[in-house]
Amino acid sequence: GQQVMQIPxxxxxxxxxDFTTYCNSSTTLSNIQWYKQRPGxxxxxxxxxxxxxxxxxxxxxxxxFGEAKKNSSLHITATQTTDxxxxxxxxxDTPLVFGKxxxxxxxx
Amino acid sequence: xxxxxxxxxxxxxxxxTPVTLRCHQTENHRYMYxxxxxxGHGLRxxxxxxxxxxxxxxxxxxxxxxxxxxxxxxxxxxxSATSSQTSVYFCAISxxxxxxxxxxxxxxxxxxx
Numbered sequence: 001g002q003q004v005m006q007i008p009x010x011x012x013x014x015x016x017x018d019f020t021t022y023c024n025s026s027t028t029l030s031n032i033q034w035y036k037q038r039p040g041x042x043x044x045x046x047x048x049x050x051x052x053x054x055x056x057x058x059x060x061x062x063x064x065f066g067e068a069k070k071n072s073s074l075h076i077t078a079t080q081t082t083d084x085x086x087x088x089x090x091x092x093d094t095p096l097v098f099g100k101x102x103x104x105x106x107x108x
Numbered sequence: 109x110x111x112x113x114x115x116x117x118x119x120x121x122x123x124x125t126p127v128t129l130r131c132h133q134t135e136n137h138r139y140m141y142x143x144x145x146x147x148g149h150g151l152r153x154x155x156x157x158x159x160x161x162x163x164x165x166x167x168x169x170x171x172x173x174x175x176x177x178x179x180x181x182x183x184x185x186x187x188s189a190t191s192s193q194t195s196v197y198f199c200a201i202s203x204x205x206x207x208x209x210x211x212x213x214x215x216x217x218x219x220x221x
Contacts, residue, residue: 009148033209042198043151045209088151095166096141096202096210100150 004029004091006099014107019076021102023089031092032072034063037101038085046074048092079106110211111135114199120219127186129216131199133179139202140182141210142166142174144195151198157182189220 005024013019023032031050035043047056049065049072056063060083062075076083086101111134121127131140142154143166153166155174163174171193173185186193199213 006150035210042212042215043200043210044212048209090210092208095153095156095164096139096200097153097167098143098151100148 004032004089004097004099006089006102008102009100010103010105012105012107013079015081016078019079019083019104021074021087021089021104023072023074023099025070025091028069029072029091029093030069032065033090033092034072034074035088035090035098036085037088041085043088046087076104079104081106081108110201112199112201112211112213114197114213114216116216117214118217120221121189123190123220124188127189127218127220129184129197129199129218131182131184131201131213133182133201135201135203135211136179137201137203137211138179139210140176141200141202142172142182142184143198143200144168144193145198145215146195154184154197186218189218191220194218194220 007022033048034046037043053067054065060077064073084106086103088098088101090098113132115130141156143151152168154172157163157176175183197216200210202208202210
């Protein structure tokens, strides 16, 4: 598996503000997956991106895969307290290797 | 949720003792993984399996061994536990490698005193 770097490590936002986390790789990724882990919980799959330049949306969440397939981003519009947790990207190759995650705190 | 169970959920053990964590699945998935999660380090892969008796090392495999004698069970053993192995351990399963999502167990909180 390849090393994926995730930034920022932590992000604190006011409720209603937007949030973005970035996932970067030095080499081309086959595909990338995003997971969310609520405090005290286990990671849960959110989405997979496969194609260069792909954009997918899930309600307030927008996922992008870079044109060169070396980076990806997750953007949350108008954060809510339910968005709190750690967001991980993962290089979906064998074995499944995760970035260190971005922990999101939302201040009501 | 996928049928994946970790046991025990919590364990406190003494330094130097052997410890075995169990991951059991009812999904008949081929791939199984063990991760440890520590603050600031995210999810780090310890070992994984791609079939019965087929296992390989991850990035933090030192001090850990695994066994998979049946499709449904993946065991993680700490031969002689150390305080640095205090962590939360997650098991995950997936049906294939590329293009399939992974399902995680609830985690095991291990404390080595």
